[in-house]
Amino acid sequence: MTRMTFQQALVSAIAEEMRRDRGVFIMGEDVGSFGGPLKSTDGLWEEFGKEGRVIDMPISEATIVGAAVGAAMQGKRPIVDLMFLEFLGLVMQQFIDAGAMHYYSAGAVRVPMVVRAKYGVGPHHGHQYDLHSWATNIPGVKVVAPATPSDAKGLMKAAIRDDNPVLFIEHMGLYHASREDVSDDPDFVVPLGKARVVRDGADVTIVASAMMVKRALSAAVQLEKAGVSAEVVDLRTIAPLDKETILSSIRKTGRLIVACEAIETGSSANDVVALAAEKAFEYLKAPVARVSPPSIPVPFNRELEKLFLPGIDDIVDAAERAIQYSDTGALREPVRA
Amino acid sequence: MTNNDTLLEMFRLMVFSRTLDRVYGEHDGHWHGLEGEEAVVAGVYYGLRPTDVLAPHYRGMPVASYAKGADLRKLLAGMLAKKTGYNRGRHRNDICGPPEFNLIGLYTGSLGPSLGYATGAALAAKLDDRDDIAVAVFGDGVSSRGDCHESMNLAAVQKLGVVFVCQNNQYAISTTTEAGVAGVIAKRAEGFGMPGIQVDGNDVLAVRAAMDEAVLRARSGAGPSLIEALTYRVAGHFYSDREDYRDPELVERWRKRDPIKRYRAHLLDNDVLDEHGLSAIETEAAMQIECAFEKALSDPPPDLEDLGIDAVYAEGASE
Numbered sequence: 001m002t003r004m005t006f007q008q009a010l011v012s013a014i015a016e017e018m019r020r021d022r023g024v025f026i027m028g029e030d031v032g033s034f035g036g037p038l039k040s041t042d043g044l045w046e047e048f049g050k051e052g053r054v055i056d057m058p059i060s061e062a063t064i065v066g067a068a069v070g071a072a073m074q075g076k077r078p079i080v081d082l083m084f085l086e087f088l089g090l091v092m093q094q095f096i097d098a099g100a101m102h103y104y105s106a107g108a109v110r111v112p113m114v115v116r117a118k119y120g121v122g123p124h125h126g127h128q129y130d131l132h133s134w135a136t137n138i139p140g141v142k143v144v145a146p147a148t149p150s151d152a153k154g155l156m157k158a159a160i161r162d163d164n165p166v167l168f169i170e171h172m173g174l175y176h177a178s179r180e181d182v183s184d185d186p187d188f189v190v191p192l193g194k195a196r197v198v199r200d201g202a203d204v205t206i207v208a209s210a211m212m213v214k215r216a217l218s219a220a221v222q223l224e225k226a227g228v229s230a231e232v233v234d235l236r237t238i239a240p241l242d243k244e245t246i247l248s249s250i251r252k253t254g255r256l257i258v259a260c261e262a263i264e265t266g267s268s269a270n271d272v273v274a275l276a277a278e279k280a281f282e283y284l285k286a287p288v289a290r291v292s293p294p295s296i297p298v299p300f301n302r303e304l305e306k307l308f309l310p311g312i313d314d315i316v317d318a319a320e321r322a323i324q325y326s327d328t329g330a331l332r333e334p335v336r337a
Numbered sequence: 338m339t340n341n342d343t344l345l346e347m348f349r350l351m352v353f354s355r356t357l358d359r360v361y362g363e364h365d366g367h368w369h370g371l372e373g374e375e376a377v378v379a380g381v382y383y384g385l386r387p388t389d390v391l392a393p394h395y396r397g398m399p400v401a402s403y404a405k406g407a408d409l410r411k412l413l414a415g416m417l418a419k420k421t422g423y424n425r426g427r428h429r430n431d432i433c434g435p436p437e438f439n440l441i442g443l444y445t446g447s448l449g450p451s452l453g454y455a456t457g458a459a460l461a462a463k464l465d466d467r468d469d470i471a472v473a474v475f476g477d478g479v480s481s482r483g484d485c486h487e488s489m490n491l492a493a494v495q496k497l498g499v500v501f502v503c504q505n506n507q508y509a510i511s512t513t514t515e516a517g518v519a520g521v522i523a524k525r526a527e528g529f530g531m532p533g534i535q536v537d538g539n540d541v542l543a544v545r546a547a548m549d550e551a552v553l554r555a556r557s558g559a560g561p562s563l564i565e566a567l568t569y570r571v572a573g574h575f576y577s578d579r580e581d582y583r584d585p586e587l588v589e590r591w592r593k594r595d596p597i598k599r600y601r602a603h604l605l606d607n608d609v610l611d612e613h614g615l616s617a618i619e620t621e622a623a624m625q626i627e628c629a630f631e632k633a634l635s636d637p638p639p640d641l642e643d644l645g646i647d648a649v650y651a652e653g654a655s656e
């Protein structure tokens with residue numbers, strides 16, 4: 001075990017996989033001696049630069065990802081550092097193609113590629129857009145969003161080994177925040193497609209990912225004080241969804257809150273809501289609620305940003321409203337401390 | 338030849354830019370400074386019509402906005418994302434000039450698309466039979482974007498009045514031009530069948546002369562041109578950049594080639610204005626910017642009303 005930040009955990013995952021498999025390489029703007037945007041490739045140049053496996057790129061996003069797809073079709077395992085998720089719009093066509101290739105070729109080709117992208121409201125002022133939901137609408141593309149340093153490492157290793165195109169989103173508010181113990185075992189991976197129950201609870205399920213997991217856990221602590229037992233599910237992989245873990249939590253608590261940093265219109269959170277409506281309707285005691293930003297561009301001013309992004313209180317409020325429904329689904333008198 | 342008013346207004350803009358760098362950079366470590374590149378922005382941004390459309394490079398956006406007529410205090414308030422800024426705090430005037438002055442900025446952080454929007458502005462002028470033009474400015478780094486190549490080709494095919502300017506400061510963050518750009522940017526013009534010229538981007542008069550010619554061609558309906566202004570990013574990528582990717586001595590050498598000092602000497606030598614007059618311009622710029630900045634700083638932040646969650650769609654439709 002080594003204590004690491006989220007950013008360090010990501011870099012160590014990539015370094016381990018580059019040591020393990022010579023087919024793994026990384027490319028992107030300023031990933032070389034500069035060490036990557038927000039130090040996302042710190043130290044990789046020193047270790048792998050001579051071998052030509054850390055490649056600085058011109059500002060040509062569509063072709064960088066295009067080249068990654070082409071190299072992956074040849075059996076390489078490219079990692080692209082796209083810098084920011086805000087640039088997803090520039091590379092969508094390549095994702096659409098990459099996602100279709102295995103299926104359309106009747107299994108003749110695979111596209112093992114990871115595209116890393118930073119995003120999120122946090123200390124880095126700018127490039128905050130959380131646009132990951134778009135990619136969940138592309139068949140064949142996996143979307144991964146870690147919430148902790150340990151998951152960042154394990155999921156990155158799994159993403160690099162996976163035979164599919166993966167959009168790997170890295171929240172800038174988590175990047176250099178807290179450290180935690182992270183496994184040094186070269187075979188430590190966190191499998192894609194598996195959510196994690198990070199807190200057990202009985203009364204309400206809060207489904208979240210990335211930064212919203214942190215907020216959901218803080219909300220759960222507050223709710224506990226008010227006598228409400230909240231279960232928190234960290235999706236970790238947003239596409240494909242771990243339906244079973246979500247459904248079993250809903251069956252247990254009967255109440256569902258989905259917290260997401262993407263705007264509510266067209267959000268990946270809506271798939272969790274649809275899953276509950278279709279597959280767990282008979283277990284629901286209260287209306288499902290989403291806690292998401294309004295459908296506007298991310299505002300720049302810090303005060304507006306706070307109004308835009310749901311906070312811990314918004315999650316607590318949503319859970320308390322759900323609790324106002326009794327176990328039979330009838331609305332009780334609101335009990336307020 | 339360029340008249341004295343123009344000569345002095347360009348000097349004023351260069352001094353304005355340098356002063357803004359100092360005042361704003363000290364306030365915001367993420368400020369993208371322009372030191373060393375002032376001759377390019379002054380030579381390109383001065384003297385456009387209000388109806389000409391300008392898509393500036395992001396580095397130098399506030400200077401472009403000011404040159405296009407934006408109110409300094411409101412612009413600064415918009416850079417600080419205050420309630421009183423052009424954007425009500427929703428966005429940032431440091432990379433996005435107010436469109437009321439026919440400026441095209443960055444509406445996300447993505448570099449490149451604005452070159453297409455500028456091309457579209459020239460298309461609109463052509464459809465209206467106007468001789469207004471569009472000026473599309475980009476860094477050497479942005480020259481690698483497909484948008485850049487595609488805009489040039491489209492503008493050339495359609496004979497649109499676009500002046501493409503590459504503000505080549507030899508860096509894209511840490512990536513040098515050699516590492517990011519194959520060949521010579523100015524020479525791309527030939528491939529697209531339009532005039533292309535490389536000029537000394539530290540010589541405001543050379544930039545100006547190239548602009549005059551390209552603007553004339555664009556207004557006449559003959560089509561686009563490309564100017565590559567070769568300069569050097571003396572400033573860090575942003576104000577608090579550690580800059581451990583380049584040799585400080587090289588930076589010092591370029592700092593000595595200061596385009597403002599060079600131009601100032603030219604103005605003195607040619608009796609355009611005396612020492613007293615030039616110092617007055619410098620003092621005035623400092624006072625003007627410091628005073629406007631103080632006021633903008635004390636302006637109120639935006640509030641819930643400015644967030645405008647129901648304001649994302651425009652009201653109305655064509656009759």
Ligand SMILES: Cc1ncc(C[n+]2csc(CCOP(=O)(O)OP(=O)(O)O)c2C)c(N)n1
Pocket residue numbers: 029059061083087090396446447448449475476477478479480506507508509510570574
């Ligand atoms: C499409 C896109 N890719 C990457 C970035 C991140 N980025 C911001 S500034 C910059 C460098 C731009 O270089 P250049 O065009 O030479 O302009 P300079 O900063 O030197 O003025 C990069 C890569 C971006 N904003 N947009």
